Amino acid sequence: MDPSQTLPSPWMLLPFGVLLGLIALAPLFVGRWWHRNYARVAIGLAALVLAYYLVILRSSAPILHVAHEYISFICLIGSLFVVSGGIHIGVKGESSPGMNVLFLLVGAIVANVIGTTGASMLLIRPWIQMNRGRNAPFHVVFFIFIISNVGGCLTPIGDPPLFLGYLKGVPFWWITKNILPIWGVGIGFLLSLFYLVDRWHYRRTLGILHTHPPNAPETWRFEGATNLVFLGMILGSVFINNPPFVRESLMITAAVGSWFTTKKQVHQSNEFSFAPIKEVAILFVGIFSTMLPALDLLQVHAKSLGMASPGFFFWSSGFLSSALDNAPTYYSFLTAMLSIFVDADTVNQVQHLVRTHGSTLASITGPQAEEIRNTFAALQKYHSSLLASGTVDAEHIRMAYLLGNPTYATYLLALSVGSVFFGANTYIGNAPNFMVKAIADQAKISTPSFLGYVFKYTIPIMLPMLVIVWFLFFR
Numbered sequence: 001m002d003p004s005q006t007l008p009s010p011w012m013l014l015p016f017g018v019l020l021g022l023i024a025l026a027p028l029f030v031g032r033w034w035h036r037n038y039a040r041v042a043i044g045l046a047a048l049v050l051a052y053y054l055v056i057l058r059s060s061a062p063i064l065h066v067a068h069e070y071i072s073f074i075c076l077i078g079s080l081f082v083v084s085g086g087i088h089i090g091v092k093g094e095s096s097p098g099m100n101v102l103f104l105l106v107g108a109i110v111a112n113v114i115g116t117t118g119a120s121m122l123l124i125r126p127w128i129q130m131n132r133g134r135n136a137p138f139h140v141v142f143f144i145f146i147i148s149n150v151g152g153c154l155t156p157i158g159d160p161p162l163f164l165g166y167l168k169g170v171p172f173w174w175i176t177k178n179i180l181p182i183w184g185v186g187i188g189f190l191l192s193l194f195y196l197v198d199r200w201h202y203r204r205t206l207g208i209l210h211t212h213p214p215n216a217p218e219t220w221r222f223e224g225a226t227n228l229v230f231l232g233m234i235l236g237s238v239f240i241n242n243p244p245f246v247r248e249s250l251m252i253t254a255a256v257g258s259w260f261t262t263k264k265q266v267h268q269s270n271e272f273s274f275a276p277i278k279e280v281a282i283l284f285v286g287i288f289s290t291m292l293p294a295l296d297l298l299q300v301h302a303k304s305l306g307m308a309s310p311g312f313f314f315w316s317s318g319f320l321s322s323a324l325d326n327a328p329t330y331y332s333f334l335t336a337m338l339s340i341f342v343d344a345d346t347v348n349q350v351q352h353l354v355r356t357h358g359s360t361l362a363s364i365t366g367p368q369a370e371e372i373r374n375t376f377a378a379l380q381k382y383h384s385s386l387l388a389s390g391t392v393d394a395e396h397i398r399m400a401y402l403l404g405n406p407t408y409a410t411y412l413l414a415l416s417v418g419s420v421f422f423g424a425n426t427y428i429g430n431a432p433n434f435m436v437k438a439i440a441d442q443a444k445i446s447t448p449s450f451l452g453y454v455f456k457y458t459i460p461i462m463l464p465m466l467v468i469v470w471f472l473f474f475r
Helices: 011-027 029-056 062-087 097-130 135-146 160-167 172-211 229-235 248-260 266-271 275-290 294-303 310-323 327-339 344-356 367-384 384-389 394-403 407-423 431-442 450-474
Strands: 088-090 222-225
Touching: 011 029, 011 275, 011 294, 011 450, 029 062, 029 275, 029 294, 062 097, 062 160, 062 229, 062 248, 062 275, 062 294, 062 431, 088 266, 097 135, 097 172, 097 229, 097 431, 135 172, 135 431, 160 172, 160 327, 160 407, 172 294, 172 407, 172 450, 229 248, 248 310, 275 294, 275 431, 294 327, 310 327, 310 407, 310 450, 327 394, 327 407, 344 367, 344 394, 367 394, 394 407, 407 450
Parallel strands: none
Antiparallel strands: 088 222
């Protein structure tokens, strides 16, 4: 059957648009109604799209795929939320701007080890405590920019899109080597701007802090250390793909173990509540379901784009990552990129080379000879152990085709950076963003609205940084 016959109607983009509009505007204009009814709205719009796929398109495969993604997503987010809630990091109040910058820098580095989600859940409460008495919306926003997003682009563990790329064959350290200069520019810009804003705010509130000093611990302390074992269990399970649902089962086991072994006073110190994860779980049922038509249409039309430029992949994947979750956006563009640029005949010939251990490489001639040699060289460079064991599959070869061509490798780099960096642009661009906002709201910390976040912070702060990154690396 022609794939275009099973494509959703463009009209089915409306439920997704309605949900995004309500998330952005309803808290501003009908806050009480939204708080009481957001679950009904999200689930109702999700049911409308799912019914369309089942009844009209008679297609259940996309639903099963997105259901698996949602289960994996909520198990990861939920388990990290519970385990991090069992760790209490006591900090001094009245943190200086310099100490805040150091904290954000360390958090950005940690995000590459335990993921942006893990770092966000672990560090948001200490961040709030450090600035007790002078917490402002920009403190939450810069935390999201740096720790929840941009900071975690150095390893596949750092951010979900990069992990998907790793599963598709992008070498683990290729990300670190190629993105490190871009990471330095992005983090350097954001930390410098934060220091200027926080320094101005600190001087403005200094008198208030001295008059009403925050009730904070005198020394730093760490409680709930046993939860580090459960945290390691969750992070290790991320790399388990088979059998199905073993990964999610381990995550749930870690969360249950953490909940029953953590002392009550630790949860009380963190003011722990399941309300934030409940809100995120319900809203993302709606988001994952209603964005199905958008992703299907994106993947099909992206394949017809033909030759593009690094800037195209940077901006297009970036803008869509701001509105859609950045992981499926990255996956759709990467799938399209492999379909557009990779030559199937070259892949077949490289498979033959793998079977002969490269013994016939010198005899290859013709117009594809250079592409074949470059692809095989990329396999030797990035997957030498797989070559030696003869376990290289077609997926690795297709990715090596991109990495062996400098132009296509730059496209892949632009896609990776765009998906991660632009995920900071809205609360729904990346999984931990909404979680951080929910925890800050629970702690009675002022946070910007959906539109306030975009117009007050994304456009004047993130956009200039993104333009600089594009100009220096992808122009």
